[in-house]
Amino acid sequence: MADDICQPSPVVGGELPDPLAWFGSMIDHCYDFAEGARAEGRPIVGIMCEFTPREIILAAGAVPVCLCGGSAATIPAAEQLLPANLCPLIKSTFGYQVTGKNPFLNWADLVVAETTCDGKKKMFELLGESKPMYVLELPQKAEESDAFEHWVLELRKFQQFLANRYEVDITDQRLGGAIELMNRERRLRRQLADLMVAEPPPITGRQLLEFKSIISGIEADLAQYERALALYRPADGRTAPEQDSTRLTHHASRITQPPPAVRVLLTGVPLVHGAERVLELIEGCGAVVVCMENCTGLKPILEDVDLKAEPDPIRAIGKKYYHLPCSVMTPNPRRFETLRGLAAKFRPQCVIELVWQACLTYDVESWKVRKLVEEELELPYLKITTDYSPSDSARITGRVEALLELVRAKHSA
Amino acid sequence: MICAGIDAGSRATKVLLFDPEQARILGSGLADQGVDQHRLAAELFERTCCDAQLDRAAVGPIVATGYGRNAVRFADTTITEITCHAQGVHHLAPDARTIIEIGGQDSKFIVLENGGRVRDFAMNDRCAAGSGRFLEVVAARLGVDLSTLGELSRHSRQAALISSMCVVFAETEIIGLLAEGVAPADISAGVQNAIALRVAALAGRMVTQPVCFTGGVALQSGMVRALETALSCAVVVPSLPQYTGALGAAILASRQSRAQSGL
Numbered sequence: 263m264a265d266d267i268c269q270p271s272p273v274v275g276g277e278l279p280d281p282l283a284w285f286g287s288m289i290d291h292c293y294d295f296a297e298g299a300r301a302e303g304r305p306i307v308g309i310m311c312e313f314t315p316r317e318i319i320l321a322a323g324a325v326p327v328c329l330c331g332g333s334a335a336t337i338p339a340a341e342q343l344l345p346a347n348l349c350p351l352i353k354s355t356f357g358y359q360v361t362g363k364n365p366f367l368n369w370a371d372l373v374v375a376e377t378t379c380d381g382k383k384k385m386f387e388l389l390g391e392s393k394p395m396y397v398l399e400l401p402q403k404a405e406e407s408d409a410f411e412h413w414v415l416e417l418r419k420f421q422q423f424l425a426n427r428y429e430v431d432i433t434d435q436r437l438g439g440a441i442e443l444m445n446r447e448r449r450l451r452r453q454l455a456d457l458m459v460a461e462p463p464p465i466t467g468r469q470l471l472e473f474k475s476i477i478s479g480i481e482a483d484l485a486q487y488e489r490a491l492a493l494y495r496p497a498d499g500r501t502a503p504e505q506d507s508t509r510l511t512h513h514a515s516r517i518t519q520p521p522p523a524v525r526v527l528l529t530g531v532p533l534v535h536g537a538e539r540v541l542e543l544i545e546g547c548g549a550v551v552v553c554m555e556n557c558t559g560l561k562p563i564l565e566d567v568d569l570k571a572e573p574d575p576i577r578a579i580g581k582k583y584y585h586l587p588c589s590v591m592t593p594n595p596r597r598f599e600t601l602r603g604l605a606a607k608f609r610p611q612c613v614i615e616l617v618w619q620a621c622l623t624y625d626v627e628s629w630k631v632r633k634l635v636e637e638e639l640e641l642p643y644l645k646i647t648t649d650y651s652p653s654d655s656a657r658i659t660g661r662v663e664a665l666l667e668l669v670r671a672k673h674s675a
Numbered sequence: 676m677i678c679a680g681i682d683a684g685s686r687a688t689k690v691l692l693f694d695p696e697q698a699r700i701l702g703s704g705l706a707d708q709g710v711d712q713h714r715l716a717a718e719l720f721e722r723t724c725c726d727a728q729l730d731r732a733a734v735g736p737i738v739a740t741g742y743g744r745n746a747v748r749f750a751d752t753t754i755t756e757i758t759c760h761a762q763g764v765h766h767l768a769p770d771a772r773t774i775i776e777i778g779g780q781d782s783k784f785i786v787l788e789n790g791g792r793v794r795d796f797a798m799n800d801r802c803a804a805g806s807g808r809f810l811e812v813v814a815a816r817l818g819v820d821l822s823t824l825g826e827l828s829r830h831s832r833q834a835a836l837i838s839s840m841c842v843v844f845a846e847t848e849i850i851g852l853l854a855e856g857v858a859p860a861d862i863s864a865g866v867q868n869a870i871a872l873r874v875a876a877l878a879g880r881m882v883t884q885p886v887c888f889t890g891g892v893a894l895q896s897g898m899v900r901a902l903e904t905a906l907s908c909a910v911v912v913p914s915l916p917q918y919t920g921a922l923g924a925a926i927l928a929s930r931q932s933r934a935q936s937g938l
Binding site: 642 | 742754781792793794
């Protein structure tokens, strides 16, 4: 049944808090939610990537929690075992296991991961020394049909594994309930992202990034997504109501930009919770990030699980997740199709690509992204390669300012 | 109205006074960068005005650029060094299409369009191996003055191969080369080649001629040849290669003040 997957909202009665304030305390809410779930005997299952279908975990009665690390503080501990020249996301995530400072990871009965990049794949082996791990094999020739069949097989094995581990029958009905819940969440977050089509957008990119949760499918979060949409959605289809924008300024004056901000499309690696620095630097220079083509932005929520097109729930789930245009795929044409579509829709004036240091797949693929942006979209392109340390913030700011000067000069010419 | 450009760089601050009506440089000054960046820039500005026999009050709009631009509080506005270098080089060499700027702390590669507008740029600032700082370290290690290091490379018979990507490790590599008896001239030439190759890698395949070489490192004799070899094309150094950022800042100051007064 779907309703034993969706827990009752932990929100107390009376006046609901402002959506931005609500998501500002996202980790606290997730903590309370996970504690409640544990008390009811629901296992916590950690996930490390957007390729892991949350629906199967939800249908097993477990709580999927994203464990991607966004803190520089855990990296030195990780480097006791991992090489320094590895992506900060991998090191930070692993560092939490070494330091024991992520309660969600400590609570996790199981961590599910996939064979994405080599760094993660080998890190999971180390994590597996001290944590139960389940690794899905992700085939990487995304356009091959037999590769997809292998992925479906992997998901069926995973379904069986969870059914055995948690002694639960993962029926099509339970999967259907989880699909419905996740589709609803994806739709709401997609609609929020679509607010940025407006000129000027009603919120900043940094504010948009707040609308997320490391635990999916919490009803209280979904209610807040709906409230945010009602609050910021333009009443007449053109501009946001004035009271809404005042309200917004009040809540995030630090990151609100004076118009006209340069519209930026941000692509590349995800900005997981705690690693929002580059986005803040970009918007601090007088830009507004109107579209994020990454795993903390639109990339994983562009498609829903379509049971009408594919009645077998595992195949339908497999399809949606397999379509994720991650740079581990080879070739990765969907990313370029996605970028074309997003550029047409959100009308950016330039594209910034963020690459975490030593993220080889995004770094190498950036050559193709630059080519697409400069030659086909005819927009200025800037690649920023950095890690979680703030040491290069001034230098990143300098580059972004130079890019914005270039864009403004181009438009005034 | 006389305009001023202040380029507060990582190793030196440069001031340039410019008369936009006559398109003439009235004065320029340079001082080492230090702790109190604002005071150093202010003193240099006063001194440059004095040397040019100009009253401080005769100077109108001031634009600051460079890493320390936000520390120059007496400037009216700040503009990044990318835009300023492009403007400055365009004034000195209107047909330039590529700028290679090697400063104290980083190197820049700028692609220009017609009219001196920036089309694209790349910067190497994660490591000092492609910057003037590298030359400073090497000069100290070889026991020669920075100003004579370039000259030394002219006597090289076979440039040493310096492979380290990091200044600290390159220094270790140089100690090893000296221990092996490699001539300082060959080391100096090797370091120039290493810097030139780093910059060529930054430029990728985007080099359009004419190429203009600026920044303090452009003053090193031998660097032009090393860059020409690495880029496989001719490289020219404009007059005042250290001042192109400050010059661009001064020109942009005049342009902004004209735009503001609606002229």
